Amino acid sequence: MSELSKTYDPKSVEPKWYQRWIENDDFQANPKSSKPPFSIVMPPPNITGVLTLGHVLNNTIQDILARRARMQGKEVLWLPGMDHAGIGTQTAVEKWLRKNEGVTRHDLGREKFLERVLEWQDKHGGIIIQQLKRLGASCDWSRQRYTFDDAYIHAVQKVFVDLFQKGLIYRGRRMINWDPAAQTALSDEEVVSKPQKGTLYYVRYEGVEDRRHSLEVATTRPETIMADTAVAVHPGDERYAGLIGKHVWRPLVREKIPIIADEAIDPKFGTGVLKVTPAHDKVDFELGQRHHLPVIDVLHPDGRINCPALPDLDKLDRFEARKKAAELLEESGLLVKTEPYENNIGFSDRSEAAIEPRLSEQWFLRYPKTEQALAIVREHLIRFFPGHWEKVYGRWLENIQDWCISRQVWWGHRIPAWHKVGQASRLPITEDRKPEARATEIYVGIEPPPDSGNWTQDPDTLDTWFSSWLWAYETMDQETRNKFYPTSALVTGPDIIFFWVARMIIAGLEFTPGKSDRIEDNIPFRDVFFTGLIRDKQGRKMSKSLGNSPDPLELIDSYGADGVRFGLMRIAPSGQDIRFDEKQIEEGRNFATKLWNAARFRQMHGPSTRVPRIDDQTLSIYAVEMLARLNETIDDVEAAYGEYQFNVVAQRLYDFFWNDYCDWFVEAAKSDIFSGDEAKKNSTLAVMDVALSAVLRLLHPFMPHLTEELWSKFGFGEGSIQFEAPPRRIDVDPGNNQRQIVSAIYQMIEAGRNLRSESHIASNQKAKFVLRADAPQIRKEQETIARLLNASELVVDAGFTADAGTPVAATPAGELLLIAEVDRAAERERLDKEIAKLESELRTVKAKLENKSFVDRAPGAVVEEHRERQRNFAEQLAKLTQARERL
């Protein structure tokens, strides 16, 4: 074994091992292997993405699962890749072009622009993959996939054609969510609603048939008045009963519009009169359909007003037009009043622009297999961790709407549909909306229609998620699928439960990529673990604009990848948001150093054994105790993995190693190591080897580089730690009696240290301690206890008489006295405090035992525990009181 340097240096250790693992192809998955499979597909980060703490969290968890599975002897596939991210990438490249070259995509034209995107992608894209390697991610990089690989594009288009032929995809003119900034349609899931402070305008619409019967309408959108084609009231609203069927004059662009009645109107809102604007509101559109109202569109796709009849408003941005419209109404005396109003407005998830409901011809998917998708999660064929996400998933599927899958962006999978040139591809508004009505003019197929007529391809692209939903299997060839599909687990954020998780489940059920038709062979994954969201210390979301998002690479530079991984995992409660604090990462680094130094200590005292064994006969009681706690740790860790509680695993290992192993066992073991007794020393060193070997293996999934480094230095096992089996329980049985003795000794040591501190004896000053008890078990351990107390000597003497004023503490092993010059007044005060505390505890226990119900009803063991506690307290109290009296 080569010598360990004084401090652990992640910068020299981590890259070295990562490179070696790659060179050895340690992460490569072999579909021909006879080992049981374990597989994960990485949620593909956007090609434009850079590593964030969210990625670190997510991928560390996947790496932990992958590495643990390798140790368990499984054939592991962790499949990495990237997402072309249609709107996101297009926006990023457009921004870049505008900034660097001052051109827009329209200046370049579609073809040129796409060339530029590809250029940009090769130059700036995929940084995140290199960054993931710094983290130690054990992905099979030879299988890296991209949603824009040729084969993948083909698969996406094939799925489109297939679903079209099944009648599940159709084209239709409907109200969709329009993003005026990105100028594309969006799915419902891509719209987030946020409360907005605005104004409610009360506008008068004058009566046509009778001037006196004018109506007041409350609206938040006066700029769309020109598109009103009716006003509506509730049929039961007595205020307006006589007016239904009559007409009012529409303001701004004056025209006669009918007063209609519809159940959808809430008489309690505003004045109970709704202006009906079928082109610019979803509810109004449906109302318009029911009442056969015309549709007038007064908005350009970019959100500017399109109304040449009203030059004051025409071409104005919709928000400016709103103010202007209010002014115009005011001038004409039709604005009755305004009041501040807050309502929910939909915003684009991507561009953050306010969404316009817009009537537009788009492609839609009627989701298949929704019932089945619901059932397999409800019946736990797919398990969610934490389980409460099942409800969120269920509610979405129960209220599922058709999916608008076409996008008017250029960067994306081109829709495999063809239009006959010369025929209008956009139909007039009044045309029947049923899809089959236009089946004749459109051809759907990956290749253009064979008749070589004037066909042009549909200009639209597909929603990015329409490609991601195939990720779980389109990334694998048939042989790989046979071995690794369905995947074992999916690790992702709950924010994409609808976007991705649910749709992948549906895709698996619909396209049955598995090796048989059985449902359990076709679901995309068995377990889904939802991570929390990382927030800053104040609980705010991490965001670029707030500047509160630390750069993970800087963290890795400062604390090492293993330190970052461990620190983050220790504070990541399952399923809850995580408050990030760099201090926690520092603790991870500190833990790595602690492990390093404990290993150094072991290494200083001689070579380790390849396969360490312990000798039952020579074990110290401290060793047995430590091994017993190691066994408990192994069990707890096993259980926590079963529930995906990574923070519990990390915390358990941290506690065991730092407290049980380092603070207690190693300190106690120094007696044996420095005793000069070779047999004792070797026995203790063997115990250390057993424990360290186990700890390294337990920690390896969390801290792969450091554990590999130490494993190789110690020479445990044949080769890499990566393929070593996790430790099993060690065969020791301390028995209750021995554990009690160790516990008594440890408590006695704590009491002694406390005495020393309270009596102001410096920690480096040797002091004499006396245990006033007849305790042969303790007498045997005198030397070790003295070491842990930093005592000049420890005397065990039941008949010891001390001077009045000698500091004394009651311990389970007996009275412990500190022999030193002391301040009697201070000692009196200390004893009074301790006595008061004991008395109060005794009172509590006594009261409980005097409660007949407790004694009768509580479990026997609990009652017995209380009795023993009472005896102990009483005994200790008597001794302390005696000592106090002597003072």
Place this chain on the structure above:
RNA sequence: GGGCGGUUAGCUCAGUGGUAGAGCGUCUCGUUUACACCGAGAGGGUCGGGGGUUCGAAACCCUCACCGCCCACCA
């Protein structure tokens, strides 16, 4: 409007029926031959409020408050 989380020490969080915990921060002591990225000790909490169940509640039930998410076409 509906649903789901959360509220425990100054901070970040464990703790699902039996003496309230950890780390960090604070204060005191310490460089005692693994580790100052360390060791030892101390202080610090009416477990968000109020009811209830129970011999016993931080935990189970009800209710309220506050914080955070998600869903929903009230203009």
